[in-house]
Amino acid sequence: MKNPDIENTVAVSTQAAFEIFYRREFSSLAVIAGTVAASRTVGEDSAQKALAKANQQWSTVAVLDKPGAWVRRVAINLAIGRKQRTVTEAKTLLKIGPTATTAAETRRGDPAVWAAVDQLAPKQRAVVALHYLEDRPVAEIAEILDISVSAATSSLHQARANLATRLGESHG
């Protein structure tokens, strides 16, 4: 009475959908969250946690209009929370003494860009990452961050201005 083929298809397709989602989203999530937290390690951790939440609630998340937006919002929120705990930890570490930066923590690309991005406010970092990593328009950024379009526009504009100043570039 059991049809293994049909059964397997049903089971695998559900799990496979999440696997595909995971593979597709992880790296971008890690970069976005890592940008917000100014830490690749925190970014990867936040991405993992966000995807774990997605897995736990996959039946709900999978049917969202934009599961990618949801998981980004979660990852960013996790990164922000983690960042603030990291600040406390960092202050403690400063009291202990300097520590070497691990290779895994070293971010790729232009170090000056990262240094400038790290100086931005967390929201601006999130906006910048979503815009320049994924070419998302401000309307989508606003939706992900659950802020108004005008606030997203303003943040992006201010972020570009700050980055231009710090990087010695002109901005339009």
Add this chain to the structure above:
Amino acid sequence: MDDQTPSNDPLDDRLRATFTAERDDLDRRHLANGGAAFGRGRSLKWIPFAIATAVLAIAGFVFIGNRSNDQAVEVDVATQTVDGSAQPVLYVTGQNMCGTSYNSGSRAVVGDGRDSASALAEPEISDQVGITRMLEAGTLVELAGGCTRTQIVPGQTQTWYEIKGAPGTPNEWVLNEDLVWQAQPEPLHEPTVNACDTDVPDVPHFVWDVLVSDLDGGLVAHTAAGVDEPITRIIGFDEVVSPTGGCDIAANGAVWYQLSGPERSADWVNARYLRAPEPACRQAEQSGTRARNGQHIHEIDIGGRLSSLAAQYGIDVRELLSANPHIDPNVIVAGDLIWIPGLLEQRKPANGSFDGWGVVDGDLVAFSFDNTTYRWYPTEGVNVGTQCSPLPGNGDTLDARPCLRVAAPVTSSSSDPLEYIRWPAGAVSSTTDHIHDIRTESNETCTRVVVTFGDNANEEGLDATSTTLPPIVVNQGLDFVRISPNGWSLESAFMDADRVDYPEGIALLALYPGYEFAVELMHREMEPNVHFFDNPARVLIDLFPLKSSNPNTIGPFGNTFVLRRPIQLDLNGPGIPVDDEIEISGFGRPFEAAGLYRIWAVADDVDAHAILADPPAPLIEEFFPTAGWAEGWGSFVIALPDLEPGTYIAVFGELPPTDEVGFYGTGQLFRVTDSPAEESDTWPEAVLLPNVQLPPE
């Protein structure tokens, strides 16, 4: 591409190149690690494996146990494929493996609102295969005793019940959601033994305090008190059970209750995992310390040590061991029950007063305070109005602060001057309300409020008509009641990371100033450090009288335990002098009180609201200092920069992880003046500007 960001801009190119390089590198590293979900050892597959393991264990027991009784038991094995590998999903014909309580022979009908329901030869991961017949709505079916659960994805299970097949055909299985039960378990009122000193309350109890991480999956029932095996069933969190009145004391001192089981059988569970929703304020119910034969029993918590326990009660460890010969001092585990010798005699009445009292670990305690800490000691066994003694041999200020237990507020149905609960007029109670039931009951010492959440008590269940959670308002005078949540409400919600953390729950308790409390809905994703109740769930709040002449020393949580203060916009309040400091106080959550505050200077002619809509760079942006914060509440001092008189300063605490999502917590406006410093003694009320996005309710 957004039109506000010019393309082919060198800055844009640098940014895109850097972000892309970072992502590409992560992609490479990720693929090098296999690219599998949670490939860094953080497997989520433990959930089905654990369930399968538990089910296997249960099935094995059932088989062996029944074989010894020469009863034929069919053990069938189905498989489902998860991530490419077959995993067992076991069910046993005629055996209830769900932990639910029902009798074979109970009847149910195929539920309303469905044209038909599928009956299957065996539980399946999909109800579209193995269908043996379709049951029309209204079809009466007879339950055959079997129950099992299947899991399609982690966290999502389906419950299947075995029904008797059509005449001459094998039994079948149907989903629980297709059934409307017509018969309930028949209680068994024939207790076999009551070796306890107290009677078991003859009311339904519910299971609580079951860890979600518990591989058993719930409360394990046994054939006798205090035994590990045999197991009779697993009872899930929040399931209602019916004690028979039977009670026994296990070898380790734990209290066990006898329950009505399936088929009019009876089994036993550790009573600490059960709660009766009423009557009011049953002290030390099921957990914490309790009295027996005039002695106290203390249940060891996780990480508990004999030395700390002895210090807590002011006695010697050797004395403790002498009174507890069943305890191996080298192997102390959570749940061990320790008899506290001579405790009551050491708490003789004395003169004086105390600062407050409430419940800790289920025990009624009195509090004394110094400037930074509070101390407590048990008062159980002390009659209402009796004064308590200081701790023996304790040389600190507690010796000078005996306690006094006072009478509880008196309520009556006709003229209750206290009006504990104000249920909004016209509110309709249903199982889908956020709060579908509030009950309150008082006895001579306290009032218990039982709040039951409905099915919609989470954000996913919100709809347009139910987004406003009605406040539960406790009205009373300033000096007689403080809310003293028992061990399950606030402690679980805020403080204990391991007790209740159910993935689908989303409600917690908030206390407002003026002794109001409310239940709030919160975004799970925004509150990673808050632990949520299951949905639906019950929350118990005990109200106790308070006698204290010092309004600043009230209870362990203080009298300003608050999530959000009432909001009033008042830009004309007293200002702060130039070159002065301001003190920001409020509630920071989560409890480490980490958060970001920002200060903007707002000129007179600028709409302060507009600043929030499009905030410029703040004058000051810093993280909250954690020093000075306790239990989420605290204050800190900010030294202001030079500002022109007349300037408004807006201060907002932004608490993680909602930093950029909304402003809440403290939102205060101050006006810089050139007045002398004495005005700083009167700060304006905390305000939160309109149009500021509050956390969703």
